[in-house]
C-alpha cells in the first residue's frame with residue numbers, strides 16, 4: 001500500500017508521525033493523571049496507607065529507576081545516530097534500550113513475586129490495589145515500547161524509516177517520566 | 191410554578207420554588223426572544239424571486255450590536271440566577287438550624303428503615319420507634335436526619351419537601367427539614383439501586399401535634415405488648 | 418492508489434479508504450440506533466401499560482426494564498451519537514473538505530473501526546449471557562456496578578464496562594487520526610480560518626474527548642478490577658470511596674456532551690449557510706465560543722453531583738461555572754440566528770432539519786440552567802425534568818442533526834438525490850412526535866417523578882398522571898413507525914434516486930468539486946484553496962456561490 005499524499009503533508013510544520021506521537025502522549029497523560037489523582041486523594045484521606053506503603057522495597061524500586069533512566073540515555077544515543085543517518089548504530093543503541101526494558105521487567109516480576117509471597121496481593125487493601133494497577137499499566141507500556149523498538153530497530157538496521165527512531169524515543173522518555181512520578185508516590189512517600 | 195403540581199410541605203419548599211420561577215422568567219424571556227427572532231427571520235428572508243442574499247460578514251458594528259447587547263444582558267441575568275440559587279442552597283444544604291428532634295434513616299436494597307425518637311425525644315434510647323417504609327413527623331418541628339446506607343447508593347427524596355439527598359455506604363450524612371403541612375406524601379428512592387429500585391418507595395406522614403402524640407402512644411403500646 | 422480490482426470483501430470490509438470507513442461507522446450507528454430505539458419502545462410501553470404483554474417484547478420484568486434503560490442510554494450516546502457524528506462525518510468530511518486524498522493513517526483508521534465494531538458486539542452480547550444485561554444505569558455508579566451481589570449481573574456488568582472501555586480506545590485512535598490530519602494535511606492555501614466550521618468542531622470535539630476520557634479509562638479499569646478480582650477501589654468497607662468514581666465519570670461525562678454537541682453544531686453551520694446563501698455570521702466568534710465552551714466544560718462536572726454527598730461548599734463553585742456556560746452557548750445560538758439575516762432561505766429537507774435543530778436545542782439549553790442552579794437542582798435532580806432536558810439536547814444532536822447531515826451529504830455519498838416529499842413527511846412526523854414525547858415528560862418531572870422506575874403504580878401521588886405517560890408512548894410508537902419512511906427513502910434513493918452531479922446544492926466547500934461518490938483518492942488533482950468556505954452571494958462574483966478552489970478571475974479585481 002502506498003502512503004496517501006495526506007501523510008506526507010506538513011501544514012503545521014512538524015512531521016505527521018511526530019505530531020501523532022505527541023497527541024498519543026497527551027491522551028496517555030490524562031489516563032495516568034486520572035489514576036494518580038485518584039491515588040493521591042485516597043492517600044491523603046487514609047493516613048494508615050503510609051504503613052502499608054512501608055512494605056514496598058525501595059531498593060528494588062531505586063534499581064529499576066536507574067535501569068530505566070539509563071535505557072533512556074541509549075534511546076537518546078540512538079536518536080543521535082539516526083540523525084547522522086547511521087541506521088546500524090541506531091539499531092544497536094535501540095537494542096541496548098530494549099535490554100534495559102527487559103531488565104526492568106525481570107526485576108519487577110521478582111519484586112512482585114516476593115510481595116505476593118508475603119501476602120501483599122492486589123486485594124490486600126487499597127494501597128496495594130493502586131500499587132499493582134499503576135505499576136502494572138506502566139509495565140504494559142514498557143512491554144509495548146520494547147516491542148515497538150524492536151520493530152523500529154529492524155527497519156533502522158536496513159537504514160529505512162529512520163525518523164521513527166526519534167518517535168519511539170519520545171515515547172520511551174514518556175514511559176520514563178511516568179515512572180519518575182510513580183516511584184516517589186509508591187515507594188518513597190511513607 | 192412547582193406548587194401547582196406538588197404542594198409545599200416544608201419551610202424551604204417555597205424558596206426553592208421561587209428560584210425555579212425566577213429562572214423560568216429570565217430564561218423564558220430570552221428563549222421567546224430568540225425563537226421570535228428566529229421565526230421572523232425565516233419568514234422575512236425566505237427565498238423570493240428576484241431577491242439576492244446580502245453579503246454580511248458579521249463585522250459590521252450596527253449588526254454586531256444585535257449580538258453584543260443581549261450578550262451583556264444575559265451575563266446580568268446569570269448573576270441573578272447564581273445569586274438566588276446559592277442563597278437557597280446555603281440555607282437548605284449548608285446551614286444546620288438547631289434540631290428539635292433527630293431521626294435516623296437507613297436505606298438498603300430495597301427498603302427504608304426510619305428510626306424515630308420515642309416520647310423522650312432522644313434517639314438511641316429504648317423507646318425508639320423503628321418503622322419500615324413509614325416516616326412520621328410532626329408539623330412545626332425542626333428535624334435533623336442522619337442518612338445512612340448499608341449496601342449501595344440510594345437517595346432520600348421527598349418531593350413535597352423539595353428535599354433530596356444521596357445515601358452513601360460508609361457515611362452518615364446529616365441534614366434538616368421542617369414540615370409545615372399535614373398530610374400523606376410519597377417518599378421515593380431517587381438513585382438507581384438495583385432491581386428493586388422501582389419499588390423502593392415509602393410514605394411520609396406529616397402529623398399535627400395531637401396526631402403525632404396519638405401515633406406515638408399507639409406505637410408505645412405495640413412495643414410494650416411485644417416485650 | 419489502491420488497485421481497482423479488489424474483491425467485494427476487501428473493498429467494503431477491509432478498506433482503508435476513509436469514505437468506506439465512514440459508511441461503516443454510519444451503518445453500524447444506524448443499526449445501533451434501531452436497537453436503542455427498540456429498547457426505548459420496550460420500556461416506554463412498560464411505563465404506559467405496566468405489566469402488559471408488549472408486542473415484539475413480551476412482559477418486561479424490573480430487571481429487564483433496568484437493563485433496557487441502561488443500555489438504551491449507553492447505546493444512544495456511545496454507539497450512535499459518537500460513531501455517527503464524530504467518526505462517520507469526521508471520516509467522510511475531513512479529507513474531502515481540507516483537500517486531501519485520505520486520512521494520514523489509513524490503517525489505524527481501519528483498526529479503530531474494527532475495535533469499535535468489536536465493542537458493539539460485546540455490548541449486544543451482554544444481553545445473552547447468564548444474568549442478562551447490565552442494569553445499573555448508564556452512569557454505572559458503584560457499589561451497585563462494582564459487585565455482582567448487588568447488581569445480580571456479574572457478567573453483564575463486566576461486559577458492559579469492557580465494551581465501553583474498548584469504544585473509548587477506538588475513539589482515541591480515531592481522534593489522533595482526525596486531529597493530525599486536520600492539522601497537517603490541509604490543501605495548499607487553506608489557512609486556519611478557511612477551514613469549514615464542521616471540521617474545526619470535529620477536531621475540537623476530538624481534543625475535548627481526548628483530554629477528558631483518561632480519568633474514566635482509569636476508572637473503568639478500577640471498576641473492572643473491583644468486579645472481577647475483588648479489589649475495593651470504590652468500596653467503603655475496604656477504605657475505598659464510591660463518590661470518587663462519580664468524579665471520574667463526570668469529569669469525562671460533562672465534556673462528552675459538548676463532544677457530541679460541537680459536530681452537530683458544525684453540520685448545522687454548513688447547512689444554514691448553503692441554504693440561506695449567506696456567509697456565516699462572524700466566523701471567528703463561532704470558533705472562539707466553541708473553544709470557550711470546551712475549556713469551561715472541564716470545570717462544571719460536579720453539577721451532576723450537587724446532592725451526591727460532595728462538600729456542599731463545592732456546589733457553589735460549580736453553580737457559577739455551570740451557569741457561565743450559558744454565555745458562550747447563547748452567543749453561538751445568536752450568531753447562528755443572525756446568519757439567517759439578509760439571506761435567501763430555501764426550505765429543503767436538510768435545511769428543515771438544521772433549523773429544527775436550532776429551535777429544539779434552545780429548549781434543551783435553557784432547561785439546563787434550571788439544573789445548573791444548585792438550589793433548583795435539589796428538586797429537579799434525577800427527575801424526568803432532567804431526562805427531558807437532556808433528550809431535548811441529545812435528540813436534536815444525535816437524531817435531528819444527523820438527519821440534517823445525512824440528507825445534506827447523501828448526494829455526495831451515493832451520487833443520487835433523496836426524495837424531497839418523503840423527506841418532508843418524515844421530517845414533520847418526527848419533529849411533532851418528538852415534542853409530543855418529551856413535553857409531557859417535562860410536566861411529569863415538574864411533578865416530581867423520578868427516573869429509572871419501572872412502574873408508577875406503587876406511587877399513589879404519581880399514578881394519577883398515567884394519561885401523560887400513555888400519550889408520550891403513543892407519540893413514540895408513531896415516531897418509530899415514521900422511521901420506516903426514512904429507511905425506505907434512504908435505500909430506494911441509493912439505488913434509484915435522481916443522479917446528483919458534483920454539486921447539487923451549489924455549495925462552496927471542496928467535497929462538492931469532486932464526482933459523487935468520490936473515487937478512492939478523492940481528487941483528480943489535489944486542489945489549491947483561494948478563499949474561505951462561506952463566500953456566498955459575494956458582490957464581486959456573478960454567481961451566488963464561489964467554490965473555495967475556484968481561481969480568482971483576475972488579480973486586479975480583488
Ligand code: HEA
Nearest residue numbers: 220267674720721743746747782783785788789798807810
Ligand atoms: C449533549 C447533551 C447536553 C447538553 C448540550 C447539555 C447542556 C447543558 N446541561 Fe445537561 N445533561 C445532559 C446532556 C446535555 N446537557 C445529560 C445526558 C444529563 C443527565 C445525565 C444523567 O444523569 O443521566 C444532563 C444533566 C445535567 C445536569 C445535572 C442534573 C441532575 O442530574 O441533577 C445539569 C446541572 O447543572 C445540566 C446542565 C446543563 C447546562 C447548564 C447546559 C448548557 O450547556 C446549556 C447552555 C445553553 C443555553 C443556556 C441556551 C442558550 C441561551 C439562551 C437562549 C440565553 C438565555 C439564557 C440565560 C439567561 C441563562 N445538565
Ligand code: HEA
Nearest residue numbers: 447450454457486487490493494554555811815868869870
Ligand atoms: C443520544 C441519546 C439519546 C437518544 C437519541 C434517546 C432517544 C429516546 N429516549 Fe432516551 N435516554 C438516553 C439517551 C438518549 N435517548 C440516556 C443517556 C438515558 C438515561 C439512561 C439511564 O438512566 O441510565 C435515557 C433514558 C430514557 C428514558 C428514561 C427511562 C427511565 O429513567 O426509566 C426514557 C423514557 O421515556 C427515554 C426515552 C427515549 C425516547 C422515547 C427516545 C426516542 O427519541 C427514540 C427514537 C429512536 C429513534 C428515532 C431511532 C431510530 C432512528 C433510525 C432508525 C434512523 C437513525 C439513523 C441514524 C442515527 C444514522 N430515554
Ligand code: CUA
Nearest residue numbers: 344379381383
Ligand atoms: Cu434505593 Cu433506588
Ligand SMILES: [Cu+2]
Nearest residue numbers: 670671720721
Ligand atoms: Cu453536565
